Amino acid sequence: MALPRPSENPREPSDARLVADAARGAPHALAALYSRYAKHLLAVAYRLLQTTQDAEDVVHDVFVGLPEALRRYEERGSLGSWLHKITARIALMRLRERNARPSVELQAQSLRAGANTPDTAISIEQALRTLPPNLRAVLVLKEIEGFTHAEIAAMLDISVGASEVRLHRALAAMRAQLVDNS
């Protein structure tokens, strides 16, 4: 999944400028970063959590904590990549909290509107949603978000081997379900 690129329009402030302003808590800089990155971050959180409410809560927490976090931010990679990793971590923390509370019903609903969507795509979305959360997390992080197994292992506090096994199981379960439905 391609990360949003910093603006190349000279009229728009650079990421570095926005980072400096946002670190001082300037609302306009926070709003500009939101308009630049929120769509991508919301997508990451939604894919992991499968509910709009939870995904929005994660993005809320990311942006509320951003000014203080940016004071510790070191420009080693792109800002988008850094935000991507932090958002994934917070979403995974929320996922763990939710899994520890089995009484909470998942309110996952497809965001697809209308019936003119390809059947295969709907099946894949349904199959993804029916995966156990620990398998789905690895599948989403690896196949959609593009993290390496080493990065996923660090995020989930599991071994690289366990991450590979979970991905294998997730793909096998997806395939079995799609074949059964066909």
Add this chain to the structure above:
Amino acid sequence: MTKLFFWRRRGLSDFADAIRPELEAIPTPEPTDQLLRRILASRATAHRIILPEPATPRPRAPRRTIVAVAMAASALLLFVPSIRRAPSAGDDVFASSGFLAREAFAQPADHDAGRRLAPVALARPGAIRPLALEFSRRVLSATRQILSESVDSLSVAAATVEGTAAWQVTSRTRDVVATQHRVETETLHVARADLRLLARAIHVSPYSRFERINVQQRFRGDSVTGRMTTDGPSIGAGRAIARQLRPELGPYLTNAFAPLALMAVSVSATWSGSAALLGWAVIPRDIMLPIELSVEGEERVTVPAGTFDCWRLSIRSGGGKVDYWIRKSDGLGVRVLDERNAATTGTREAVLRRITE
């Protein structure tokens, strides 16, 4: 259907390649102006969240390193019968945190440290009165930037416990721990006549992997009894609490009562005394933490609630020292400054924000 036919025959990596475009095409929600307004409103109300660091992959240890570590671990297990473990994030450690000390992570129940100072004498119980307080609690970086901030409220009201005239002291702390909003409440009853502890209830939500932890304590003679339970998931009957509180280490102060305790003491420029902070008493290491308090000077202190002439005290426990300011007029706690972990987790400070009498 053609695609599905091939999926049966090909490997999982081919299957992953085949479904990736469809996975990426699954719709996701659009960011809304409403969400942005919510974010900016949270910022405007001084709501602060500490974000986690991005996870860094751990290098794989070479096989010979793993073997060496395993051998060393075996040797330790053979020759060291027991090692007291510090709690880590994943453990179910049922223990308290506190107003005067960051963690009332107490000494073992058989703590035998000799006490150099006389016990704090709560000789003026009549000085405790109905009031409501608000404390602002902050963690500051080395450059005095606020890393996190929360507000504690505390109230004192008249009550009766099994026919005994009592004060009900209620404290409520709302903070954010690892992006999670947490609420901790303590309701303490002390006898009005002599301020002895009668009963205490603590609820923290969420706590570790639980939706809520509940600690109920009753105090009789030199004993604390009660029970700890959890909600979401429940651990059933929970854990029983039955500990001796050695009288010679008292008086015992709780998190809620700590800012009020010295209202009942006649403090002077040369005053000092010893007491113990009471933990939850669920695990052996969290029963009580002996402390020693000494006046070190007098200062005029300005906090959000006003400017007060104060006694500056040191609170010592083990090797650490916390600075504590109380009003000279009535002994009420005004400011706490804990710089013991300034270089690592930051300086912790609590200041009196509001007082209503």
